[in-house]
Amino acid sequence: MINTFKLFAATILLVCSLSGFAQTSDPHSFANFDQVNVSHIDLNLNVDFNKKQLTGSATLSLKWLDKTTNSLVLDTRDLTIKSINSGGKTLAYKLHKADPNLGSALVIDIANGTDKVTIAYSTSPNASGLQWLSPEQTTEKKHPFLFSQAQAIHARSFIPLQDSPTVRVTYAATITTPKELVAVMSANNDASAPRNGIYHFKMPQAIPSYLIAIAVGDLQFQAIGKDTGVYAEPSVLASAVNEFSDTQAMLDITEKMYGAYPWERYDLLILPSSFPFGGMENPRLSFITPTVIAGDKSLVSLIAHELAHSWSGNTVTNSSWRDLWLNEGFTTYLTYRIMEVIYGTSRFDMEALLGYQDLQADLAVLKKDDQRLTIDLTGRDPDDVFSNIPYEKGALFIREIEQQVGRANFDEFLMAYFEHFKFQSIDTETFLAYIQKHLITPYHLDLDRIKQWIYTPGLPKNHPIPKSDAFTIVDQNRMSWLNGNVKATQLDVKEWTVHQWLHFLNNLPDQLSAAQLVELDSAFKLTQSTNNEIAHSWLVLVVKNDYQPAFERLETYLISIGRNKLVKPLYRELAKTSKGKKFGKRVFNIAKPGYHPLTVKANEGFFN
Numbered sequence: 001m002i003n004t005f006k007l008f009a010a011t012i013l014l015v016c017s018l019s020g021f022a023q024t025s026d027p028h029s030f031a032n033f034d035q036v037n038v039s040h041i042d043l044n045l046n047v048d049f050n051k052k053q054l055t056g057s058a059t060l061s062l063k064w065l066d067k068t069t070n071s072l073v074l075d076t077r078d079l080t081i082k083s084i085n086s087g088g089k090t091l092a093y094k095l096h097k098a099d100p101n102l103g104s105a106l107v108i109d110i111a112n113g114t115d116k117v118t119i120a121y122s123t124s125p126n127a128s129g130l131q132w133l134s135p136e137q138t139t140e141k142k143h144p145f146l147f148s149q150a151q152a153i154h155a156r157s158f159i160p161l162q163d164s165p166t167v168r169v170t171y172a173a174t175i176t177t178p179k180e181l182v183a184v185m186s187a188n189n190d191a192s193a194p195r196n197g198i199y200h201f202k203m204p205q206a207i208p209s210y211l212i213a214i215a216v217g218d219l220q221f222q223a224i225g226k227d228t229g230v231y232a233e234p235s236v237l238a239s240a241v242n243e244f245s246d247t248q249a250m251l252d253i254t255e256k257m258y259g260a261y262p263w264e265r266y267d268l269l270i271l272p273s274s275f276p277f278g279g280m281e282n283p284r285l286s287f288i289t290p291t292v293i294a295g296d297k298s299l300v301s302l303i304a305h306e307l308a309h310s311w312s313g314n315t316v317t318n319s320s321w322r323d324l325w326l327n328e329g330f331t332t333y334l335t336y337r338i339m340e341v342i343y344g345t346s347r348f349d350m351e352a353l354l355g356y357q358d359l360q361a362d363l364a365v366l367k368k369d370d371q372r373l374t375i376d377l378t379g380r381d382p383d384d385v386f387s388n389i390p391y392e393k394g395a396l397f398i399r400e401i402e403q404q405v406g407r408a409n410f411d412e413f414l415m416a417y418f419e420h421f422k423f424q425s426i427d428t429e430t431f432l433a434y435i436q437k438h439l440i441t442p443y444h445l446d447l448d449r450i451k452q453w454i455y456t457p458g459l460p461k462n463h464p465i466p467k468s469d470a471f472t473i474v475d476q477n478r479m480s481w482l483n484g485n486v487k488a489t490q491l492d493v494k495e496w497t498v499h500q501w502l503h504f505l506n507n508l509p510d511q512l513s514a515a516q517l518v519e520l521d522s523a524f525k526l527t528q529s530t531n532n533e534i535a536h537s538w539l540v541l542v543v544k545n546d547y548q549p550a551f552e553r554l555e556t557y558l559i560s561i562g563r564n565k566l567v568k569p570l571y572r573e574l575a576k577t578s579k580g581k582k583f584g585k586r587v588f589n590i591a592k593p594g595y596h597p598l599t600v601k602a603n604e605g606f607f608n
């Protein structure tokens with residue numbers, strides 16, 4: 001794969017240099033953004049649920065950086081290009097052969113200095129960035145639903161553009177939908193717009209392409225606070241508004257700590273359960289999985305996370321996917337801080353320790369090269385970068401710096417950092433140069449250790465380890481039960497939070513006896529748990545121990561949920577035995593039509 005890509009990249013480089021192009025800094029984009037920059041996109045798209053297609057045009061505004069270039073190279077994937085025009089003139093173009101990871105380069109012959117180009121196109125029903133749901137796959141089961149997921153490089157499957165986080169664009173869109181449905185975007189949504197099938201949007205702040213987002217469905221809106229609200233299918237709306245009622249408070253305190261919120265509104269869009277991720281930080285409108293609506297706000301750190309991206313990620317952005325930790329490490333660190341202010345130190349301690357345990361689990365299985373904060377992704381699918389390394393290792397590194405310079409000083413630094421790089425895309429080395437002046441020199445930090453955190457695998461010696469008193473109590477209870485000193489029914493679990501339950505389950509031994517499993521299940525009704533995270537942790541044990549009474553629940557769980565974090569560990573465990581593999585393959589095939597392409601891709605390998 002690596003060799004194939006390098007060959008391909010070399011060919012492109014050759015083609016490009018022959019026609020006067022140069023290769024750019026982002027290995028996941030063909031676009032010649034060093035020579036000509038797309039600064040604004042006007043979209044005019046019709047949403048056709050029967051054909052599972054977006055059809056229409058994208059008009060790109062161009063800024064020429066190079067006076068000699070007469071080509072515009074764009075990223076596309078599975079697009080059908082109908083025509084390309086500028087100022088009433090048809091332009092010649094070539095759509096190159098597709099690379100499996102990157103899609104097809106679209107090379108347009110265009111006179112240097114041309115200010116606008118219009119591309120008429122349609123998407124493929126299998127566009128990697130779009131999921132088309134039939135009515136049966138929605139909560140209401142009455143209307144179809146469409147949603148996009150552009151990160152990391154899937155925007156090119158629904159818009160021809162320069163699909164690199166280095167390039168920032170403003171956009172405007174006119175979206176035509178069936179009359180009974182509502183369209184929303186990562187833009188200025190107007191909840192009071194008439195439901196007439198034509199929707200207009202503007203995103204006036206320049207954003208990277210992976211933050212362009214659209215959803216269409218039978219959506220209703222309800223406000224949470226003055227700048228916050230929820231879009232959801234009618235039957236989900238009330239429970240979502242209750243669950244996420246602290247969103248306005250989260251926004252207010254984050255502004256106080258890290259500077260003014262630069263995106264005007266912050267709304268949530270609750271998607272059907274096939275959404276492959278927990279959340280996606282699309283600006284002004286985070287996309288959220290319904291699997292975190294637990295009824296007790298136990299899983300709302302997800303909202304704090306997506307909100308925190310409004311500063312780290314959406315405002316200050318990684319310039320390529322190698323530097324994802326600049327987005328996710330800072331966001332994970334901010335998430336813990338927001339959660340601490342709203343829900344207290346005990347919850348902060350528990351969530352940080354659970355995150356540390358997730359990190360340890362990943363370190364145990366990831367290749368050494370993938371344990372660096374800056375992962376070399378040349379020749380790889382950038383979706384490979386998503387593990388707990390950029391998130392939890394990144395956050396732990398930042399936490400160590402916070403401890404060294406003091407929290408008040410560090411908060412002051414962060415506010416200045418977000419302001420300094422506002423609406424810019426940066427790499428790790430730019431970050432290092434900045435902290436040299438603002439942290440390393442003034443606070444006498446150890447540069448070698450900082451480089452060790454960033455560029456070497458694993459964790460440096462004596463790194464911070466989160467501690468939680470609430471979990472110590474859980475550890476004692478687990479131990480007494482495992483030693484046979486007490487029965488499960490005698491454990492003192494009345495006051496346990498969801499986090500304590502997760503800690504209890506996640507740290508049980510891999511192998512339990514049938515009698516122990518029956519005892520736990522009958523004492524705590526784990527198979528019936530309606531908390532998706534608790535059910536997940538229990539079902540992992542169920543698979544590891546082939547606990548048959550819970551396999552019916554396992555099947556329903558895998559079919560009803562498409563969030564990859566919740567299903568992948570179960571399929572991975574199932575695939576370890578031939579009996580499990582047979583069950584897993586059967587269920588995967590039933591569930592597959594309802595899964596997002598990314599969830600299918602992440603799991604199909606277990607059953608080939």
Ligand SMILES: [Zn+2]
Nearest residue numbers: 305309328331
């Ligand atoms: Zn994130």
